[in-house]
Amino acid sequence: MISRKEIIEKTADTLLRASTVFRPDQIDAYKRAAELEDSKHAKWVLENIIKNAEIAEDKVFPLCDDTGIPHVLVEVGEDAAVPAGFFSAVEEGVAAGLRQLPGRPMAVKGNDYERISQSAGLSEDSGDLAMAPIQIRRIPGKMIRLTLMMYGGGPEIRGKTLRVFHKHSADTVINEMIEWAVEGAKLLGCLPCALSFGIGRSNLEAASLSMEAMAKGNFSVQSDIEKKITEEVNKAGYGALGLGGKTTALATFVKVGPQRASGIRVVSMRLGCCFDPRRAEWEFEA
């Protein structure tokens, strides 16, 4: 039986890892990009990001001062019993993790009008930052897997969810995705980006598929669609920090869901920044 204490502690630890540690495939991708880069300015930025990751992991300090909005994916094994109070314990663990990090204190106070206009100030407590609604999926087995992702604000300015008329050609949709990414990357300061796309039947489904792509994407394992998008975006030549260079996008993660009989596909893009995806996992034996 998983205890409430264990859920809180492991969730907090997972949030700390997501916020301070680059995963091995992410570090390898940066090292490859730095080796291949001809531009001395872009190479300097890529090496600076690697150095930043080393310091962040060593000091358990945020990779980025925009510590992000916590997003949680919970995968529940078909044979697992979810303990009572599991989700409130996850929320408590997220708040504890934000206080330990410390997360940027950016919870906006006030009523609906005040929160929209940010006119009633901010909470000074990092832990007051509410997490996004939990996403749940089922998996085989007995475990409960928690994936915690920190969504920074820059990618939200450049992100997009919209229908695309496919004209019975996958290339039409993929080319539109490339166009969105190139357009967004030009304005995103924190390059190279890591792109996450979901393709579904509704805006909500597409956005949740994009989140899944981000939760599962691996920089070292890329599908043909993912490779094509990355290669095309890199042809734009914006390079690290927009200084010009070979790597505008470090990788692309795509999740294609079920589709409906229709002339449109709904595409959701997160134009992840140079630290995306900031994510970590923990598996509870249930």
Added chain:
Amino acid sequence: MQISMPVDDKVINQLKIYDMVEITGKIFTGRDAVLPKIVKCIEDGTCEERGIHLTGGAVFHTAVSPAGIGPTSSNKVDIEGSIPVLSEAGIKMHIGKGSLKKETTEALNKYNSIFLVTPPSTAFLTASIKSKRVVAFPEEGMEALHEIEVENFPAIVAIAHGESIYDK
């Protein structure tokens, strides 16, 4: 190139796009919430009485929070919109990230100010801070106008003298 704050036109005149610099000394920080308020102070002529001395200074587009410092996108309306007025009032260096509009490049050129970008490497940049204090508008919390003292703060000149790396 090493730059000591504050700077004058002579220093700015030596800098060109793609120059890599390290900044040492006191710089302001501000972003969406406070920069429009500074613009209002400039227009009202109340900066000096608030202890805001802009001449020869730099503004880094960041919050200052327990999570450290790091550049926010400078092309957000409230931030980019402040650049011409702040430059006219004496700010010589604006530090952030992301491309800026042609009109902003022209305004920077008119007042002999420059725009620099820095990697969003919070753990690395935060280690360069030697001291920090709130200068004005403390009610904005981490987004208040802060003055931070930095040592060997790294940046690259992105826009200078009418030229922009984003036009390349």
